[in-house]
Amino acid sequence: MVVSDAGGRLVHSEMRFGDGYIIVDSEWTGYVASPASVAGKNTQSVYVRLKEGIDAHCEHARAVGAAIVQEPEDQFYGERLYRARDPEGHVWTFTQTLRSVRGKRPNGWAMWRSKAGIDRRRAVIRIWSASRGLINLGS
Secondary structure, three states: OEEEOOOOOEEEEEEEEOOEEEEEEOOOOOOOOOHHHOOOOOOOOEEEEEOOOHHHHHHHHHHOOOEEEEEEEEOOOOEEEEEEEOOOOOEEEEEEEOOOOOOOOOOOHHHHHHHHOOOOOOOHHHHHHHHOOOOOOOO
């Protein structure tokens, strides 16, 4: 579900996964802030792993108004990655697995993984992507 206010501004979106769901809202009370209200600092990290087509995904995001803050680039850990900033200033990271690097992890891999939070909040980005026509939540 995607909800806009009378001015057409996205104010609420949600996505369901089986019996669970994720909700992303815009600012609506004093304790909820977007990067636009905190000098552009991000208050969360959101990652989504795509099955395929990351370069086309990036171009589509750019075409619908996302600011690309990191162009698609292959990473040492076997992913291709790009980052986009949404209209409120949230930075979303999109990745695609290119190859397995099991047994080939460099020093610092565990620390990088915990800092990046790869296994957390990936699905939230789907809501923003769906609201911009980048993906279909039904798939």
